[in-house]
Amino acid sequence: MKSKGKVYLVGAGPGDPGLITVKGRECIETADVVIYDYLASPALLKYAAPTAELIYVGKKGGDHTLPQDGINALIVEKAGGGRIVTRLKGGDPFIFGRGGEEAEVLAAAGIPFEIVPGVTSAIAAPAYAGIPLTHRDFTSTLAFITGHEDPTKADTGIHWASLAKGIGTLVFFMGVKNLPHITRNLMDNGMAPDTPVGLVRWGTTTRQESVFGTLENIVERVRAAGLKAPSIIVVGKVVTLRDTLKWFENRPLLGKRIVVTRAREQASDLVKRLTDMGADCLECPTIRVAPPEDWRPLDAAIENLAAYDWIVFTSVNGVKFFFRRLFETGHDVRALHRLQTACIGPVTAETLMGFGLKTDILPENYRAESVVDAFRGQSVAGRRILLPRAKEARPVLPVELTRMGATVDEVTTYQTVQVRDNAEMLVGELADGAIDMITFTSSSTVQNFKALLPEGEPLERLLNGVTVASIGPITSDTARELGFTVDVTAESYTIPGLCDAILAHYQRL
Structure with missing residues (x-):
């Protein structure tokens, strides 16, 4: 009889892969199967063993790859076959992560499991936006609330009067769609219309963006900004500290999508430096050493x-x-x-x-x-x-x-050696206008990048609005010979020199 495996219900954290816990990373490294969510950073999958089976079961905005019952059955099936399963869930598995339901199913099936807590987005996203959820000058009370409750159902599970009058800071999960319902209920139950409100989308990631206002105007501001899920909603006076304490969104390259063409085994230094300045790096190695x-x-x-x-x-x-x-x-x-x-x-x-x-x-x-x-x-x-x-x-x-x-x-x-693994994805991103900059660190990266592009497609059209950055004059010369317009050439022909040149370029704009 085959022995049963074991399941680790792991909180993957809020999006920044650096916020995974040490134990969470160890669970990914030792797993035979990794079952992961939409909000779990894909960068964490690099810690999985080459032989591990990776299964995506993401859910977003009503689009469910697999319903919850199916996920439960999948976890039981994989662990029941004697395998070590890491169930990787965004944030913390026990805070609106349905981890309790999955643990109940495992307990009923007699499958051993462990819970590995994660950094919840309710704490991390506001922190990255410069909002402390508690502060001795403002409040010592805090509540986490689902914002996903159906506004049409007859009986609500949320005691709005208590929230409106008895809690200093409110944090709503998954509430962008129901924001009008949330603000209306708070004001109808006695919360002042000028109470500060902040929404943080994709908190802790290089795509983070925030919108701020008050209960009476935040719905219109969010609509005007086009802010969508996934977002955290923070209500309370602590939101006013944002202007003083914001730090993450001050990063000079925040929101810039930069393609790194360097060989994967050498790209980490460049990726880290650009990411530390706020860039969203798309690793698309064109060569392999x-x-x-x-x-x-x-x-x-x-x-x-x-x-x-x-x-x-x-x-x-x-x-x-x-x-x-x-x-x-x-x-x-x-x-x-x-x-x-x-x-x-x-x-x-x-x-x-x-x-x-x-x-x-x-x-x-x-x-x-x-x-x-x-x-x-x-x-x-x-x-x-x-x-x-x-x-x-x-x-x-x-x-x-x-x-x-x-x-x-x-x-x-x-x-x-030329690498073509991500060619289709890269061309699609360029065609969608989703790329801000392409970096070249050698002549061979230029040559192989050019070879990835569709024949007959004019460079000017495909790279319209895309900045090209080169590590030095030799690489720049190669790029120009192949038809690229080079916008940035590093004066010091090193990775730090290239990053300095990129930063100087955007500071001039």
């Missing part, structure tokens, strides 16, 4: 390291793939003990330092021409230089070093 088709040339160079005077690294990938192969072939860093080193860029130098080697040359500008200039102060005539780098790299460096009298062995250490 892969090993060379044939390791033999690099293996031969590694076996012959004693014959070289210099080794030059032109990228972080070059460093990582070189040392990976060095170790795989049975060597260690002592094999480079007599070589001098040069790096393009501080991040490459930092990566090299991670393997215990300090670079001897670090040019002021992070491009091949600057390395050549730096070598002009060295005696390289008759010296042998090993250049482990990408298959598609520019020829400037080996050509110029050879002209200076050096013998240069250029060895393919890695290659970039």
Whole structure:
């Protein structure tokens, strides 16, 4: 007889994936099956094991992928088969999350379960909008209320008179559609028409937007702003602190949708920096970094390291793939003990330092021409230089070093491979005008991005209103050659430099 599995009812938090609890993340990592909701951040799914089954059961605005009874049955079925199930629910599972109902079903079926609380949107969304729900100068009482109650039913489960006169701060879930009903009931039961009200949509995410007013005018203001679900409604004097305490919506790139084309394994730094400034990043890697088709040339160079005077690294990938192969072939860093080193860029130098080697040359500008200039102060005539780098790299460096009298062995250490996984989604977003900016971090990202676009579709039409940002002049030149209009070029050819250039661009607007 197959043993029963176990279910973790996990609160995924309010939208910001950074607000998942440590235990919640562990439950995602160890699950055989993850059953997730509409309001659970998709970014959390990256923590799931590659073998995990991911099942979406989202519900929004009456559009139910699966009704609640079906969700209950699905959880029981998966766990009943002996699997570990993580039921990932937006916010907290026991605060208007129907987690209690799911737990009752599991208890009746005799399936073990645990409850993992989450950060509820009722607290987090107002906090991200600068609204403390309690404050000693305003109120010490707080109530959470469903805003989804049917206004046409004969008997209400909400005691409006008590809410209107006895509670300092009211927080309504899922109440945008019923906002006229909510405000009318509060005023009819004695709450002052000038009581402050705030609505926060997509709280804690880069799509967050807020509308403020009073009980008597908030319905019209929300209608004028076009604010829709999912939104949290806050009623009470604490809302007036918003102007003093708002912090999240002050971020300079809030609401900007920016495409990151960098390889997924390298995109995290760029995504984090842009997200920290408020941008909504759409990861659409156009390349994947892969090993060379044939390791033999690099293996031969590694076996012959004693014959070289210099080794030059032109990228972080070059460093990582070189040392990976060095170790795989049975060597260690002592094999480079007599070589001098040069790096393009501080991040490459930092990566090299991670393997215990300090670079001897670090040019002021992070491009091949600057390395050549730096070598002009060295005696390289008759010296042998090993250049482990990408298959598609520019020829400037080996050509110029050879002209200076050096013998240069250029060895393919890695290659970039085109990725088309998100092509359809990307083109759709561009066609819908949902993209504000596209970032390019290398010539290969430009080339492969262009290859993703439909043939015959004019770039001007597809990229109408889209800003193009490049990490440096070489990448910008490639983009222009392929028909792109480049609006932003970083002066410092690094990820921080690119982010600074993007920020400066939007601050000028």
